[in-house]
Amino acid sequence: MFSAIVKIHQKRCDYCGFSSFSHNGHYVSRVTYLTANASEPVYLELHKERLICKNCGRSFMVTSDIVDKNCCISKATRQKILMNLQDDRTQTSIAIDAGVSSSTICRYLDNYDDLFRRNLNYLPVHLAMDEFRGVGGKLHFICINGNGVHESQQILPDRYKNSIIEYFKQFPESVRARVKTVTVDLNSYYQDIAKLMFPNAKIVIDRFHIIAMITRAFNQSRVQTMKKYNKQSAEYRTLKFSWRLYLKSAENLDEKQLFYDRHLRKQLNN
Known part of the structure; x- marks a missing residue:
């Protein structure tokens, strides 16, 4: 605990212009300050001087750059x-x-x-939007700078279409017109928002979602084909247990190195 007296230098009354004051005691406030060790908190006990105008009776209290008025947490904290x-x-x-x-x-x-008020005169030229699951399983909307920086532009408490549109409506039309591309997933109403809010932007579908969709379709076809065979057959075992190889690029398959496949019970290569 550190104690200090903060004096006021008031020459004239802000209300009546009178230049005579009388001392009106001190207001003691305890302010939380920065500390290097969380187990040993630092507090500032500030004795703020108070004055009262002899003419109109208005009172004045000193302010400090360390802490805002009517606050007990320092600006640094x-x-x-x-x-x-x-x-x-x-x-x-x-x-x-x-x-x-x-x-x-x-x-x-x-x-x-x-x-930290957002600059309503700026939007990234390449904008990307998606949702993520937050606390309690609730989905939130997020938009980021898609120009390789991946800096977060805004996070909204929900992903409702009206909420997203109201957010982007805060930006002038001239600012929204400067956006060149909007990267979205396969969610249809994100594309509707992009067309409505960014008239000059091209809509780009995120390739991750395209690859994921192709992979799901391929796995569904593999499982349907697999079920046509007997569970003890080599075809069934090949389709069931070697699924990772089907998703690999041909360049990553090793044709020379042999390994023992315990499901097919013989030596094989990729």
Whole structure:
């Protein structure tokens, strides 16, 4: 605990312009500050001087650059919390490290966009959008800079079409017109959003989803063909247990190296 007296230098009353004040005591506040060891938190006990105008009776209290008015968490601690929220860490570990409560971390996380307001005059030229499963199994919308940087542009609490459209409507039409490509999966309403919000952008289907769709179709055909044979036959065992080889590129198949296949009970190569 560190104690300090913060004095006020008020020459004139902000309300009546009178230049005479009387001392009105101190307001004591305890401010959470940065610490190198989470087990030994650092607090600042600030004795803030108060004055009262002799003419109009209005009171004044000193402010400090260390902490915002009506707040007990220092600006440096808040900045540290906001930087940690960008990392892959739990809210509890951030709270312990910063010497604050978990509810404070939740409040800062909820107000993240208010503290760091997005630039509504900028959108990536190459935009990619998708959804991911968050806490409690709920699906969230995410859009990123698809130009190799993969920097997160925005995360929305849901993936509803109206919510996504309302978000992109915040950007002027001229900004949205500069987007050249929008990369999406096979979700149809993402393509509808891209056509509506980005009139000059080309829609690109993510190749991962195309390959995944082809792989699923191939495996379904393999299983259907496999079921036509007896379970003890060589054809059935070949189709069932060697499925990894069917998904490999021909260039990665080894024609010389032999191995013993325990399912077919003989020496084989790829």
